[in-house]
């Protein structure tokens with residue numbers, strides 16, 4: 001079987017205005033990877049959540065900063081790398097509360113990382129404070145059964 | 146007046162499959178620049194034509210190559226840079242035939258560069274054979290009257 | 291742009307119906323939030339969110355449901371969600387919204403659902 | 415993907431109607447070309463291309479009209495173009511297609527247009 005490798009990169013100003021384009025970008029790449037419509041929707045959502053976090057938390061809506069999304073596909077998996085040079089954070093310290101708690105505290109956020117972890121097979125942060133914060137996510141093309 | 150500068154970059158495998166994404170990319174950036182729907186459609190078309198030429202003529206449909214589109218917008222203009230490292234060509238030597246001639250010769254091509262020139266305010270090639278072939282196109286945001 | 295977002299609010303009988311059209315993401319969620327806030331400020335606590343034309347929702351949009359539902363339930367109201375397509379329903383399901391919100395096929399059935407008594411407190 | 419492309423061909427009376435749905439670019443133009451080729455191979459030279467659902471066309475799509483029209487005109491047929499929106503019409507106008515092709519509002523008026531004699535030879 002021919003080994004296929006395809007790379008896609010998108011770099012846009014760090015503004016929520018660009019989330020729609022980011023989703024189109026993921027949708028195109030994931031469709032070419034062979035995912036069906038429902039799976040493509042999941043990948044779009046995971047990347048949207050990750051980029052929204054960069055735009056809001058890493059760069060505080062400063063549109064002079066840039067969000068870079070790299071997608072890579074081969075015969076086995078689809079992977080996404082998103083890097084930011086923002087303030088960084090410790091993913092292990094993020095206390096993921098249950099929906100019930102969030103509702104009773106009238107919180108409007110706190111679901112993004114849980115979504116990402118559920119939607120993808122792999123979600124891995126590499127944080128080097130002050131240097132760069134890298135997020136790697138991947139999803140296998142054909143689940144081994 | 147605040148000087149605004151925004152940069153967008155898209156890098157995709159050199160395949161016509163990606164022209165739809167390239168148009169979405171241009172549409173997003175151009176809409177943010179403030180162009181109306183008809184102008185956005187023109188910019189999409191010009192960039193599609195330029196990228197189709199790279200995919201077909203520069204890289205002969207080799208999807209292992211990559212097409213890079215850079216868009217830049219400021220208060221005055223929207224510009225696009227597309228570079229390829231393909232075989233190159235001499236734009237001055239391209240004989241632009243009239244539609245009547247093309248029809249009577251039953252040609253199916255030869256309109257792309259004419260479209261680009263009509264649609265954009267500026268179309269400039271810089272060809273360095275064997276190194277890189279760069280295409281720069283731009284369109285002013287508000288026509289001076 | 292592929293997905294212009296629209297939100298429209300109607301008063302129907304004793305209900306406020308908020309219709310979402312397009313994609314709710316971190317960019318457009320503030321418009322949705324504003325619409326819900328306005329309905330509540332106007333004293334209406336029986337809210338139906340019609341998602342028939344919703345093409346996409348991210349956690350920023352889900353957060354709007356989370357942030358307001360306690361407030362309306364405290365005064366005997368609710369936020370019912372209707373018209374979700376299979377694709378758009380995914381994030382709601384993943385996060386367990388179906389145990390904490392009523393999902394209805396359409397606006398009419400959502401309105402009827404308000405006559406049922408639900409002890410949401412028991413759920414959380 | 416945002417723009418799945420579809421092409422459908424119908425035989426209606428003495429005409430072949432080719433309906434384009436979506437975007438015709440360098441990726442999808444070969445499907446359009448194939449549809450026209452098939453119609454001609456089947457001996458039909460009165461061709462209406464219905465662009466009502468066409469959302470976009472680039473020079474690769476315009477090239478299909480250019481490449482076949484002489485062939486059908488030589489045997490007394492024609493390719494008429496109908497249903498173009500203002501936005502999609504732009505590239506046709508820029509390149510001067512309106513002096514060399516008939517544009518009609520809809521399929522019916524395009525069919526009627528075939529009864530008119532046009533000396534296309536005089537145009538080029």
Ligand SMILES: Nc1ncnc2c1ncn2[C@@H]1O[C@H](COP(=O)(O)OP(=O)(O)O)[C@@H](O)[C@H]1O
Nearest residue numbers: 053054057058088089094109110111112113114
């Ligand atoms: N790229 C990032 N840079 C800095 N902080 C981040 C980043 N991503 C996530 N965080 C932190 O993790 C928290 C939880 O994120 P998430 O689960 O997506 O919920 P939300 O974004 O709604 O708060 C955020 O509130 C933020 O403090």
Ligand SMILES: Nc1ncnc2c1ncn2[C@@H]1O[C@H](COP(=O)(O)OP(=O)(O)O)[C@@H](O)[C@H]1O
Nearest residue numbers: 198199202203233234239254255256257258259
């Ligand atoms: N990036 C490029 N690399 C090599 N050759 C090119 C490139 N762009 C255009 N050309 C040449 O210019 C010619 C005219 O291009 P164009 O007007 O777009 O018509 P078409 O692509 O339909 O032939 C092409 O046929 C090709 O020979």
